[in-house]
Amino acid sequence: MLQGKADTTRRSGWPKRKLQNVTDPHYDYIVIGAGSAGCVVASRLSEDPKVRVLLVEAGGPGRDPLLRVPLMAGALLRGRRHNWSYVTEPIPGLGERRCKWPRGKVLGGSSAINGMVHVRGLPSDYDAWAQTGLSGWSFDDVLPYFRRSEDFESGADELHGAGGPLPVTRREKPSSPLFETFVAAGQQAGFPTTDDFNGPAPEGFGRYHFNIRGGRRVSAADAYLTVQADRPNLDIWPRTQAARILFDGCRATGVELIRSGQRITVTANREIILSGGTVNSPQLLMLSGVGDGEHLRRHGIPVVAERKEIGRNLQDHAVVRVQYSAVGINTLARLMRVDRAVLAVVRAMLFGTGPASTFPLEAGAYLKSDPALDEPDLQSHFLPGLSTAALNWNPLRPTNAEDGFFANIYAMRPVSRGQIRLAGKDPLVAPSIQPNYFSDPDDIARPRRGVRLLRHIFSQVAFDRCRGHEIGPGPEVTSDEEIDAWIRETADAVFHPVGTCRMGADVDAVVDGELRLRGVEGVRVVDASVMPRITSTNTHAPTVMIAEKAADMIRQPR
Numbered sequence: 078m079l080q081g082k083a084d085t086t087r088r089s090g091w092p093k094r095k096l097q098n099v100t101d102p103h104y105d106y107i108v109i110g111a112g113s114a115g116c117v118v119a120s121r122l123s124e125d126p127k128v129r130v131l132l133v134e135a136g137g138p139g140r141d142p143l144l145r146v147p148l149m150a151g152a153l154l155r156g157r158r159h160n161w162s163y164v165t166e167p168i169p170g171l172g173e174r175r176c177k178w179p180r181g182k183v184l185g186g187s188s189a190i191n192g193m194v195h196v197r198g199l200p201s202d203y204d205a206w207a208q209t210g211l212s213g214w215s216f217d218d219v220l221p222y223f224r225r226s227e228d229f230e231s232g233a234d235e236l237h238g239a240g241g242p243l244p245v246t247r248r249e250k251p252s253s254p255l256f257e258t259f260v261a262a263g264q265q266a267g268f269p270t271t272d273d274f275n276g277p278a279p280e281g282f283g284r285y286h287f288n289i290r291g292g293r294r295v296s297a298a299d300a301y302l303t304v305q306a307d308r309p310n311l312d313i314w315p316r317t318q319a320a321r322i323l324f325d326g327c328r329a330t331g332v333e334l335i336r337s338g339q340r341i342t343v344t345a346n347r348e349i350i351l352s353g354g355t356v357n358s359p360q361l362l363m364l365s366g367v368g369d370g371e372h373l374r375r376h377g378i379p380v381v382a383e384r385k386e387i388g389r390n391l392q393d394h395a396v397v398r399v400q401y402s403a404v405g406i407n408t409l410a411r412l413m414r415v416d417r418a419v420l421a422v423v424r425a426m427l428f429g430t431g432p433a434s435t436f437p438l439e440a441g442a443y444l445k446s447d448p449a450l451d452e453p454d455l456q457s458h459f460l461p462g463l464s465t466a467a468l469n470w471n472p473l474r475p476t477n478a479e480d481g482f483f484a485n486i487y488a489m490r491p492v493s494r495g496q497i498r499l500a501g502k503d504p505l506v507a508p509s510i511q512p513n514y515f516s517d518p519d520d521i522a523r524p525r526r527g528v529r530l531l532r533h534i535f536s537q538v539a540f541d542r543c544r545g546h547e548i549g550p551g552p553e554v555t556s557d558e559e560i561d562a563w564i565r566e567t568a569d570a571v572f573h574p575v576g577t578c579r580m581g582a583d584v585d586a587v588v589d590g591e592l593r594l595r596g597v598e599g600v601r602v603v604d605a606s607v608m609p610r611i612t613s614t615n616t617h618a619p620t621v622m623i624a625e626k627a628a629d630m631i632r633q634p635r
C-alpha cells in the first residue's frame with residue numbers, strides 16, 4: 078500500500094506535463110471529479126503501474142495559496158472562486174427562502190474549501206447501512222478504510238490509523254480560551270465530555286480534529302495526489318468538464334469532455350468512475366441518458382437506462398445558530414481590521430502559524446435531545462465570533478466588528494428528502510437543487526430542543542465572565558411555535574448533501590453494494606452521493622472511506 082504524505086509546506090509535486098495535453102486518449106480507468114472521493118480513487122488505482130488512469134476535474138489545479146490557509150474557508154465557501162456557488166430552489170420548509178450551496182470546483186473538490194473537521198459519524202450509521210442488506214458496509218467492515226486513510230497525530234490504535242495520507246490533528250492549545258469555556262459549560266450543565274469524537278465514547282463536549290498539518294489545510298488532492306502526481310500512468314486534467322458518459326448499448330465506453338471550449342472524447346477499457354459529488358454525479362448521469370425516463374425525455378435526452386431514483390433521496394444537515402454578544406474577551410472580531418487580517422493570512426501562508434492557521438470550529442458536542450435516547454441525535458460546533466464574522470470573513474473586506482460567539486446545532490439524521498433535477502440539457506447549466514429541509518416535522522423538533530439545550534449551556538457559570546445578551550433567537554423567542562418560526566427564518570445549509578445515487582441491496586437503488594451503477598455496465602459511482610442514509614456528522618472522512626473501499630473493490634473484483 079502506498080502511503081505518500083502531503084508536503085504541507087508548499088503545494089508541490091504538480092509536474093506540468095501531468096496537467097497538460099496527453100496524446101493518447103485511451104485509458105483503463107477514467108475518474109470524473111477530483112474531490113474528496115475522486116482523488117483517493119485515482120491515487121489508489123494508479124498504484125498499479127500497469128493501468129492507465131485519467132482524472133478529470135472541472136475546476137482549476139488549485140495553486141492558489143489562499144486555499145491552504147484554514148481561516149480562509151469562510152471566504153472560500155461564500156466566494157465564487159474554486160466554487161460551483163450553487164443556489165437552491167425556494168425551500169418550502171424555510172418559508173420559500175433559497176440557500177447558497179457551495180461545492181468545491183478545484184482539485185480537491187469540496188475538501189479544498191470545507192471546514193476541515195475530521196469526524197466519521199457514529200458506528201451505528203454504518204451498521205444501519207449494513208442492516209439494509211449492504212453486506213461489507215458495517216462499521217467493523219469500514220473501519221480498516223478509515224484507518225488506512227488517516228495519519229492520526231496520537232498514533233495508530235484499534236480505532237485510528239497512522240501513516241496514511243490524511244492528517245488528523247488538533248492544536249495543542251486552543252486558539253481561543255472560549256473553546257474551553259464551551260466545554261466547561263457543557264460539563265457544568267451535566268453533560269459528558271469526550272477526548273475524541275472518533276474514539277470509543279464520542280458523546281458530549283470536546284474538541285474536534287482537523288485535516289490540517291503545520292497550520293495548513295490538507296485537501297484530498299494535497300493528501301492523495303501531491304506525491305502520486307509523479308506517476309507516469311496517472312494523468313490529471315484540471316479545467317476539464319465531463320459533458321456526458323458515452324454508451325455502446327448499455328456498456329459505457331468513454332466520456333465526452335469539454336476542455337478549453339472544445340469537445341473531445343476519451344475512452345475507458347475497464348471502468349468509468351463517477352466522483353462528481355452529490356449534485357453533479359446525478360446531473361451527469363441524467364445528461365448521459367441514465368435516470369427517470371420521463372424527466373429525461375422532457376429535456377430531449379435519449380434514454381439509455383431507466384433509473385428513477387437518480388437524483389432523489391437527497392439529504393443534508395440544516396443548521397441553526399444560537400448567538401450571544403460578548404464582553405471583556407477577544408473574539409474573531411479582532412481580525413475584522415484589514416491590517417490584522419492581512420497579517421494573519423500572510424503569517425499562515427508563510428509560516429503556518431497565527432490566528433488564520435486554524436478554522437475556529439475547534440470545539441463542539443454530540444448531544445442527545447432527549448436523555449432517554451440510546452445515542453446522540455444532535456451535533457454542535459462552537460465558534461468564538463458572530464456568524465457574520467466567521468462566514469463572511471474576508472481579509473480585504475472586513476464586515477463586522479462586534480464581539481460575540483455562537484454555537485450551531487443540527488439534527489444528525491434528518492429524515493426529510495429532497496432531489497436534484499436537470500434544469501436543462503446543457504452540461505454547463507446548473508441543475509435544480511431542492512433539499513426540502515424540515516419537510517418532516519421531526520427534523521424541526523430536534524433542533525428546537527437543541528436551541529433550548531444551547532441556551533442552557535450558555536447560561537452556565539463558565540460563560541458569566543463574557544456573556545453579553547442573546548442575539549439569536551433573542552430572549553423574546555420562547556414557545557415551540559416561536560422557536561420553529563425562527564428556525565424556518567434563519568436555518569441554513571451546512572453543506573453535507575448525500576444520497577442522490579443511493580447505494581442499496583434493493584433493485585431500485587442506484588448503485589449496488591460494490592458501487593456499480595445498476596442498469597448499465599462499466600460505471601461506478603464513488604462519492605458522497607452513494608450514502609444510503611446521511612452519516613450523523615460531517616461527511617468528508619466518510620466519503621474518503623467510501624473511496625478507499627471502492628478502490629479495493631475495483632482492483633479486486635469478486
Ligand SMILES: Cc1cc2nc3c(=O)[nH]c(=O)nc-3n(C[C@H](O)[C@H](O)[C@H](O)COP(=O)(O)OP(=O)(O)OC[C@H]3O[C@@H](n4cnc5c(N)ncnc54)[C@H](O)[C@@H]3O)c2cc1C
Binds near residue numbers: 136605
Ligand atoms: C463549505 C463546505 C464546508 C464543509 N465542511 C466540512 C467539514 O468541516 N468536515 C467534513 O467532514 N465535511 C465538510 N463538508 C462536506 C465535505 O467536504 C463533502 O461531503 C465532501 O467533500 C464530498 O466529497 P465528494 O467527493 O462527494 O464531492 P466533492 O469533493 O464536491 O468533489 C466533486 C468534484 O467533482 C468535480 N466535478 C463535478 N462535476 C464534474 C464534471 N462534470 N466533470 C469534471 N469534474 C466534475 C467537482 O468540481 C469537484 O471537484 C463541507 C462541504 C462544504 C462545501
